[in-house]
Amino acid sequence: MLIVALTGVARLCARRRWIAVGMWAVLLLPAVFFVIAGHAQYSHDVTVPGSESQRAMNLARKVIPGGVLPDTEQIVLHARRGTLADPLVHRQVEELLADVGKLPGVLTVADPFGPLGRMVLGVSPVSADGRTAVAPVIMKASALELDLGAIKRVSATARSYGGPELQVELGGPGATALTSAGVPIRPLLAALAVALAVLCLTLRSRVAAMIAAVVAAMATVTTVAVTTVLSHHVLTTPFAALLGGMIALGVSLGGSVLVVYRAQTALARGVGPVDAATEAMVKSVAALASGGVCLSVAMTGVLLLDLGPFTGVALAAGVAGVLSALVTLTLLPALLVLGGTRMLGWVGRHSLTTTGRGLPHRPGVRSWWARQVGRHPAVAVAVACVLLVAMAAPVVTLRLGGADAGAEPTSATARRAYDVVSRDFFSGLNGPMLVVVDRGEGSRTVAVTDVVAALNTTPGVKHAYVSFDSPESGLALIQVLPQAGPRSTDSYDLVHRLRNDVLPAVLRPTVSRAYVGGQAALFADMAADFRDALPMFAFVVLLAVGALTFLTASSRVTAAVLAVSELSCGLATVGVLATVFQQDRFAGKLGLQAGPIEPFILVFVLVVGFGLSPGMNLSLLSRLRETDAPGWRALEGDAVSRGHADVGHVVLTMNLIMILALSVVVAQPSRTLKLLGVGLAVGVALDAFVVRAVVLPALVHLDRRRETAGGVPAQRRPARAATRSYDPPSAPSHAGNGTRGGRFSRRST
Known part of the structure; x- marks a missing residue:
């Protein structure tokens, strides 16, 4: 019933196109206002809620005069x-x-x-x-603002x-x-211009490319605007708007390009603009809606489960899923009708006017690849799985934490300052630790001097001293200068040694408590929080992808393998990050020093990767499961191979555009931006070239073979060799110069 209702909405918007476009145009103005001047109230507090480092920071504010660190x-x-x-x-x-x-x-x-x-x-x-x-x-x-x-x-x-x-x-x-304050605008604009050119080449029409771009822009702007508004009412991280915008851009652009391509195919058969738009939306509405619903439901589950570092970004991802589906279902059909036959380009329109048909689909590399996957689906899935497992293997070496300024490129003044201090003083001066002592009440309280003495005799501590002492509040703030820098394993070991051995030994006979904070302690707490939340997040993703795929494909095997493949793509992406950024020989190629991976980067990469995959996967899956498509019947292979050849290249093109845009982020000097760019680019590439180009069509082939073995008649490929020929169909009587269009076919020899 839901799909029927959504289809009805799409048809209504196609017929009442000016009303739909006008409504979105009216909504665009306040959306742009909130994006530009919304004064988002993002929380810059990077401490982990409930962690010891957060407790130390909160108590430190009470010791310092003015209450501000x-x-x-x-x-x-x-x-x-x-x-x-x-x-x-x-x-x-x-x-x-x-x-x-x-x-x-x-x-x-x-x-x-x-x-x-x-x-x-x-x-x-x-x-x-x-x-x-x-x-x-x-x-x-x-320090937090x-x-x-x-x-x-x-x-x-x-x-x-x-x-x-x-x-x-x-x-x-x-x-x-x-x-890492921002990405220069000029390289980004250049990448977007190239991406738009690639989009025009794929759709072979500037009008068609602009329709897809307008839908993507509307979804992105409204997502950022809604996230900005929600930041006034819900605790939201600073990069939530960026994350939501990226998901909205990818989901809406991928879905709209596929629908535009299907509308072009219908127009090329001589179908009218309204019917072509309706047909394209009817065939895609289930996948588009299901992808947005899947993302929103999964992110709602993350919010309800309160999965630590994932909670802050789940809200923006959920908003992106809902708005992307809404814009695609309402604005896109209206724009398709307004674009009409201009979506075919000049050559396509001329062919349609003279012959009654648009340009025929010619077989090429995409058809060859589709046939290879169809001939050996089991081998394709096995090779893809081996590749993902091999790329995910370095996950066992992953070091979670944070990288200090010493890991930045030498072009940054912060990196040069770090190097000078490390060389002429010691590395730990770049990242002091904090120990806040809460004496408590009663006679059995600890002497702060005893704590300082114990700290100064601890291996790895260069110097410890009392920075502030407030007898009235019973709190004291001790600065600890470690010998090693914040990102080193020695500093992490020192944090655990202070928490588990040194401080408990001093405080055991007393009622006093002590809390360790600072940069290294914060990194350690972030890593622990991420490790605790990751298994449940992975379970939510597996459940959402598996359940939605099963509802769409009615195949338990397809749903299970696709869910595991998506999870494997995430692990493989993390494995690539661990290999590139934790080893000097690879990090040096990017002008960086090796260091641990920040958990918030992994949160960003995993959530964006999952956010982009459901809609694209289901769009391709719905086309693969169609029995046939006009214009492609003559190609060699069964219906699945024809569907793969039909829309597979469009789906891959969208991912290539995203990889191109992310390459600009990788080229920036900031280590954080390089991490984000490499992580997102690798995730998008694996999802496109492994899951959607290999695993998904191969699974549909295997599922069809299983159905055939159960008694369903098979579509067999001709045993004899085939040659390519061109069959001219009869042209309608209104064709301009009588020229007949045609199509490519395969004939046995």
Whole structure:
């Protein structure tokens, strides 16, 4: 009944096309307003709810005067010749610090040659040889709400003093965030232009390409707008809008291109625009609606189950699924009718006018590949499974955590600052840890000095000292400077050692408690949270894909294998990320240092990959299960091979367009953007070239053979060799110059 209702909606929008287009045009204005000036209220709190690192951060706010944990950046100064005490260089440093201290958004700058610098940094801010110094810059903004505009001004002002005598770099969380603040617009526009050209070549019509592009743009804009509105009422992460927009773009563009192609096929047979649009929508409505429903139901399950890191992005993904289906079902049929025969292009329209038919479908590489998969479906599935398993094998080496500025490319000032500090001081100065002591009540409370003494005798700790102490609240904040950098395994081991051994031993005879926070502790908690949530998320994905495929294909084997294949694609993608970014020989090719993989990157990659797959898979599956299609009957092979050859190339083209756009993201200098680009590109490629080009059609072939073995007559391929010929059909009497169209066929010799 639902499919009948959706089909009726599509038919109504095709007949009342101007009303449908007008309604979406009216909705577009407020949507654009919310996207541009919606003032989204995203949460920048990266702590894991309920984790020890979050507890430490919350208590730290109570100890620090003002209740705000300030953002502390670092200006790293290095004398290229001589020392920083040389008069000329020292004068430059004084002017630099004075100018930075006057900038808006800066609370104070600690002079590395004064007592405040040592007090803020915890160690001497000047290196032993006197050539390097670290000047802490305390910003007015919170460490959880970075003021990137102010940090950018600090970076520009400080680095303007760099020259042949003095090297100036900016380090800290804000400087690292600036590296991945955004993608330059020009390369992205160039990629989109190339993608639109590829789309035009696939559909052979600018009008058809523009129809698909308009539908995709409408779905993307409305998804981002709704996510922006929801951010005022629901806790939403900053990249939720980007994730939702990407899913909406991929789902709506893939579905609309397939429907446009089917409408073109109907127009080429001489069907009128309204009937062609209706026919294309009727054949695709089940797959389009089911794909959006599958995504929305799965993401709703993620929300209800509260799967930690997946919860924040599930809302945007669910919104993308609903709006993509809604736009495709209502706006697309209206645009198809308005496009009419112009969707065929000039040559196709001329052929339709003169012969009553559009251009015939000519066999090519796509037909050859479809026949190969049809001849050896079991071998194709086996090879695909072996490939996915081999690519997923490196998952066992996956290191979850976070990469500090030392993993960024050397073109970033944060990376150069990290290297200078690591070389002339020690790596751990780039990422201090926090230990917050809650004394508790009663006589059996711990002495903070005992905790500091235990920390200073712990292997891996360079120095520990009391930063703030509040006897009134019973809280004390201890800064711990580890020997190793935040992304190293030594820092992770130190976090677990402090939590499990050192602090419990000191606090055991008392009622006091201590909590470990900081960058390395946050990374460790994020990794643990992701590992806990991943099995249930995988189960939700398997259940959603399997159930929806079974409802569409009525085959338990097809549903199970397709669900496992989708999961395998996700694991293979993670395996590729582990191989590329955790080994220096591969990371170096991208200008990076090896390091662990951030869990939020994997969340983004897995959710986007799953969000794009159901609609495209079901669209192809619905075509493969059709008994035949006009215009392709003459090609060699059974109906499944003909369906594969008919729309398989269209589906692959959509994925190629997405891979092209993601290559721009990979080319950016930021390690985060490279991770996102490689992860999404690999996921899209595996889903397209393994699942949709091999596994899915092979499964339908095997299912048909099983039905044949059960007594259904088989469609057999001619045993003798065949040659290609061209059969001209009779043209209608109204053909312009009497020229007859034709089609390719196979004849036995």
